[in-house]
Amino acid sequence: MKTISVGTLESSDCLITLKSAQTLSIDIDSVVHEAFYDHIKAVVEKTLAQYNIEKIQVIVQDKGALDYTIIARLKSAIERWREAHG
Amino acid sequence: MEIYEADAVIIDFEDAVNVSEKMEARHLTESFLNNHTVSVDIYVRINSEEPFLDEDITLINQLPIQGVVVPKSTEAFLKKLLPKFKASLDVLALIETPNAFFELNKIAQMKPVKSLLLGAEDLMSVIGGIRDESGLAINYARSALIMAGRAHGKTIIDTPWVSLDENQLQEDIKCGQTLGFDGKMAIHPNQVIAINEAFSPSPKAIESALRILAMHKKKGSMRFSLDGKMVDKPIIQQAQNFLDKAKQYGLLSGENYDL
Numbered sequence: 140m141k142t143i144s145v146g147t148l149e150s151s152d153c154l155i156t157l158k159s160a161q162t163l164s165i166d167i168d169s170v171v172h173e174a175f176y177d178h179i180k181a182v183v184e185k186t187l188a189q190y191n192i193e194k195i196q197v198i199v200q201d202k203g204a205l206d207y208t209i210i211a212r213l214k215s216a217i218e219r220w221r222e223a224h225g
Numbered sequence: 226m227e228i229y230e231a232d233a234v235i236i237d238f239e240d241a242v243n244v245s246e247k248m249e250a251r252h253l254t255e256s257f258l259n260n261h262t263v264s265v266d267i268y269v270r271i272n273s274e275e276p277f278l279d280e281d282i283t284l285i286n287q288l289p290i291q292g293v294v295v296p297k298s299t300e301a302f303l304k305k306l307l308p309k310f311k312a313s314l315d316v317l318a319l320i321e322t323p324n325a326f327f328e329l330n331k332i333a334q335m336k337p338v339k340s341l342l343l344g345a346e347d348l349m350s351v352i353g354g355i356r357d358e359s360g361l362a363i364n365y366a367r368s369a370l371i372m373a374g375r376a377h378g379k380t381i382i383d384t385p386w387v388s389l390d391e392n393q394l395q396e397d398i399k400c401g402q403t404l405g406f407d408g409k410m411a412i413h414p415n416q417v418i419a420i421n422e423a424f425s426p427s428p429k430a431i432e433s434a435l436r437i438l439a440m441h442k443k444k445g446s447m448r449f450s451l452d453g454k455m456v457d458k459p460i461i462q463q464a465q466n467f468l469d470k471a472k473q474y475g476l477l478s479g480e481n482y483d484l
Binding site: 145146206207208210211212214215218219 | 248249252253255256257259260261
């Protein structure tokens with residue numbers, strides 16, 4: 140199974156892991172889950188859409204990252220994924 | 226967003242970022258600057274080596290930033306890079322290799338170069354000196370920057386002090402400030418207050434400069450003694466320069482102090 144992780148589990152950061160999948164699934168584990176689950180999910184979906192990605196598993200382990208961090212980590216993960224898997 | 230009252234912030238792509246994480250640094254910076262407004266001038270220190278250098282330049286040309294810090298600046302390196310930067314970027318030349326000191330006069334003449342920055346730790350790693358808070362090991366380097374910067378009207382920013390010891394920081398600040406630097410880089414937010422205090426004209430010094438100019442006006446002379454000190458043309462000019470700086474910092478309230 141293809142797996143790429145980018146980011147850290149430090150405060151205000153997040154660790155994003157991509158795994159190959161036949162459908163789109165987004166798993167979010169956040170310290171601010173209750174208040175921001177929908178928001179984080181929307182940020183991830185929007186960024187994936189920019190790359191036209193429809194089949195992948197995204198695991199977000201969030202330690203209170205701001206949007207810009209989640210976007211940056213996800214973009215890095217996607218580009219690492221593409222480097223590794225063509 | 227204010228950042229500890231620093232006048233500017235340098236985002237680092239070079240030594241603070243692992244080789245394996247250069248892309249992450251670019252993405253974080255791009256994402257941050259495109260989603261947040263900051264009230265300070267932002268500069269980016271790019272890498273000096275490929276393959277990162279080209280990717281860094283491509284990005285910084287698209288970012289809403291004031292300028293770029295060029296590490297290991299030499300005349301040849303700057304000549305190669307300057308045409309690649311978008312015209313609105315201020316270039317801050319980080320002087321941190323022995324060769325650069327023999328080319329300072331030419332580097333300081335380059336129009337896009339707005340400031341000379343001293344990078345003492347890299348310099349020490351090459352020349353083998355041992356830097357401490359006395360500043361002895363970098364006294365020549367500091368002075369050389371001052372001469373080149375002043376000769377060509379560029380601002381001169383002193384090297385950071387890398388230890389968090391406050392007394393050592395004070396000593397090191399004093400070295401650069403005494404020699405004539407315009408400011409100093411901080412490597413930790415806790416250093417900003419001490420640096421700002423040291424480089425801002427003090428009320429006592431402002432008072433003294435105002436008295437010199439007042440006496441100059443009253444006597445209509447370029448030569449007089451004040452408080453047991455001989456005052457002549459260069460001293461009066463220093464007082465004038467000092468008050469110009471105080472005014473620039475917003476520390477003078479409308480007093481008429483012009484020569």
